[in-house]
Amino acid sequence: MGLFQDIRSDYKAIFERDPAAKSRIEVFLAYPGFHAIFLHRINHLLWKTGVPVLPRLLSHIGRFLTGIEIHPAASIGAGFVIDHGMGVVIGETTEVGENCLLYQGVTLGGTGKEKGKRHPTLGNNVVVGSGAKILGAIKVGNNVIIGANSVILKPVPDNSICVGVPGRITRKKIIRMTTDDGLVEMMDYFPDPIVEKLRELESRINDMDRRLDSADKIKERGGRMRIYNTLAGKKEEFIPENPAEVRMYACGITAYDHCHIGHARSAIVFDVMRRYIKYRGFPVKYIKNFTDIDDKIINRARQEGIAWDKVAEKYIDEYYRDMDSLGVGRADVEPKATEHIQEMIDIVKGLIDKGFAYEIDGSVYFEVLKFQDYGKLSKRDLEDMMAGARVEVDDRKRNPMDFALWKASKEGEPSWESPWGPGRPGWHIECSAMSLKHLGVTFDIHGGGADLIFPHHENEIAQSEAFTGRPFAKYWVHNGFITVDKEKMSKSLGNFFTIKEILNKFDAEAIRFFLLSTHYRSPIEFSDEQLKEAELSIDRYYTTALRTRDFLMQDNLKDKHSPDEKALEDITSKFSAGFREAMDDDFNTALAIGNIFELIRVLNKYLDGRPSGQKAAALVKLADDLLRESGGVLNIFARTPEEWYKALMTVKSIDVTEEGIAAKIEERRQAREAKDWASADLIRKDLEEKGIILEDRKDGTGWKVKIS
Numbered sequence: 001m002g003l004f005q006d007i008r009s010d011y012k013a014i015f016e017r018d019p020a021a022k023s024r025i026e027v028f029l030a031y032p033g034f035h036a037i038f039l040h041r042i043n044h045l046l047w048k049t050g051v052p053v054l055p056r057l058l059s060h061i062g063r064f065l066t067g068i069e070i071h072p073a074a075s076i077g078a079g080f081v082i083d084h085g086m087g088v089v090i091g092e093t094t095e096v097g098e099n100c101l102l103y104q105g106v107t108l109g110g111t112g113k114e115k116g117k118r119h120p121t122l123g124n125n126v127v128v129g130s131g132a133k134i135l136g137a138i139k140v141g142n143n144v145i146i147g148a149n150s151v152i153l154k155p156v157p158d159n160s161i162c163v164g165v166p167g168r169i170t171r172k173k174i175i176r177m178t179t180d181d182g183l184v185e186m187m188d189y190f191p192d193p194i195v196e197k198l199r200e201l202e203s204r205i206n207d208m209d210r211r212l213d214s215a216d217k218i219k220e221r222g223g224r225m226r227i228y229n230t231l232a233g234k235k236e237e238f239i240p241e242n243p244a245e246v247r248m249y250a251c252g253i254t255a256y257d258h259c260h261i262g263h264a265r266s267a268i269v270f271d272v273m274r275r276y277i278k279y280r281g282f283p284v285k286y287i288k289n290f291t292d293i294d295d296k297i298i299n300r301a302r303q304e305g306i307a308w309d310k311v312a313e314k315y316i317d318e319y320y321r322d323m324d325s326l327g328v329g330r331a332d333v334e335p336k337a338t339e340h341i342q343e344m345i346d347i348v349k350g351l352i353d354k355g356f357a358y359e360i361d362g363s364v365y366f367e368v369l370k371f372q373d374y375g376k377l378s379k380r381d382l383e384d385m386m387a388g389a390r391v392e393v394d395d396r397k398r399n400p401m402d403f404a405l406w407k408a409s410k411e412g413e414p415s416w417e418s419p420w421g422p423g424r425p426g427w428h429i430e431c432s433a434m435s436l437k438h439l440g441v442t443f444d445i446h447g448g449g450a451d452l453i454f455p456h457h458e459n460e461i462a463q464s465e466a467f468t469g470r471p472f473a474k475y476w477v478h479n480g481f482i483t484v485d486k487e488k489m490s491k492s493l494g495n496f497f498t499i500k501e502i503l504n505k506f507d508a509e510a511i512r513f514f515l516l517s518t519h520y521r522s523p524i525e526f527s528d529e530q531l532k533e534a535e536l537s538i539d540r541y542y543t544t545a546l547r548t549r550d551f552l553m554q555d556n557l558k559d560k561h562s563p564d565e566k567a568l569e570d571i572t573s574k575f576s577a578g579f580r581e582a583m584d585d586d587f588n589t590a591l592a593i594g595n596i597f598e599l600i601r602v603l604n605k606y607l608d609g610r611p612s613g614q615k616a617a618a619l620v621k622l623a624d625d626l627l628r629e630s631g632g633v634l635n636i637f638a639r640t641p642e643e644w645y646k647a648l649m650t651v652k653s654i655d656v657t658e659e660g661i662a663a664k665i666e667e668r669r670q671a672r673e674a675k676d677w678a679s680a681d682l683i684r685k686d687l688e689e690k691g692i693i694l695e696d697r698k699d700g701t702g703w704k705v706k707i708s
């Protein structure tokens, strides 16, 4: 537009926006805002035609007359209004769109000392409140409203409302209304920052109320659990977000090979945690995932010459076979990564929108520098990580530590359609997507092996919290390693044992017991000797169970005290509290098992005293119940002694059948009846050599399997 048309638009705009403007002559003579823009338009023309000195001089005079300083070089669209204009400053490289309105004291100022663009650009229809400052070469979009006294230092997108110091965007919403003039678009209401703050405080108070409430409920259930939280670096009281449902997630296996004993440890540790939390009266929702797409799976498919999904299927089946025999309960949901591709894509999209992720050639990376808390779980800063970690060299990444959220597929690899082309998810994103879907934004316990702390769990936190803006998991729980000859057992070192190999030599219950007899955070040294110890312990329980059963089957009519009656009374009265105390203290299964075997010791001593009578029966029954109950929480001692010995016959490859043993026992009975002690003894010795021990009891002769 030409000079006069622009001035006409400015003049008209005053009548449109200032309800006080009535007379044309009044506006022309007595509106400093109008004088300022009028003078500026002439100055700007002179400036553009290269007239020296004069434009600056006129700008200076204009400021003196109107209190408004506009650099002659500033480019301003038509329909510009400065209301109550005093103190407005418009810098040299400022650009203003059409139909903008400025109030008193506004600065469209520059930053930096270099020549060039250092002042803001305002879009069309922008309204700037009194005292606002818009500083630097930033762009303010169309239809923006900037509140009084805001200080705007960052770009503002179209249709936004900004308030505060530094200015923050509070609303980005347009209301469309049909009026007599047709469809009219207008901004949503102007939010009151104080009301917003109060609302935030209110929601925090509600949240704290809820937590206090749940703490009370926990007290009602008697005592509190403490969990070592890797994130806090210490033991913390366990206060679930919602005591009506404790939500727990553990990272599962990548299904490309047989599980080794390290997988068994992790699975059993979290299985016991879940059982114990339930035992303490909290319903638990437990999720454990399967990674069923990964480089390792693709490589294994190539090696085995079968489809990648068949590899995953095969090793998931193998996993269940192993874990079922180890007494690991199934999680409530056991989701697979490939069943959640859309959920992962949604999160990746969200992370790009929020500026936490970027795309390169069909792959998407998370930009770690954008997430302020990166490193909070593993307690390291980015420099340490770069020094310590083996980082893939990829020049395209903005930072070497940036990690893949989505990977463009190479030729011949499995792929899914995405906004970035065909590809597949990175490893970390699946746990964020699956926990969000099945447990919600913030849940209670997130677990896994200690080797997952970095980078897997660190990355899970970064992407989840960046995406939701809320805390991810409250308690981060990590189990320790298994060592062989004091070295960490790992696939890469080749010093590992698969669960199947160990199950060939030892009973599953002995393996489970072995893994629980050390606190879950401590390393465990793996050896056959340790497993034999575990086998002996389990055998000791079943031998005691057999003895207890025999005792309870006798008629117990005559009262007879055992010298150890007081000791058994003492230990049984305190046992439950002691078991809970041990388990409450960060799931100390080692101590709990210590308590169990102390009870077994005292019970056996009590029975050695050959007690009898109703009181004795009640006491033994109580001890037996306590052992079963605590064993139930750990999921051990669940079989009958006969089942235990039968299982031992298999793992120890004992060369005689149950029927064979029964026949020998009968033969021996007849020999003894005939007082042929020599033959009877020979039968006993013969069986013992084969690993079977005979025991003469009240109801006949029983047998058990010799350990060691």
Ligand SMILES: [Zn+2]
Pocket (backbone or CB within 6 Å): 250, 251, 252, 431, 456, 460
């Ligand atoms: Zn995970």
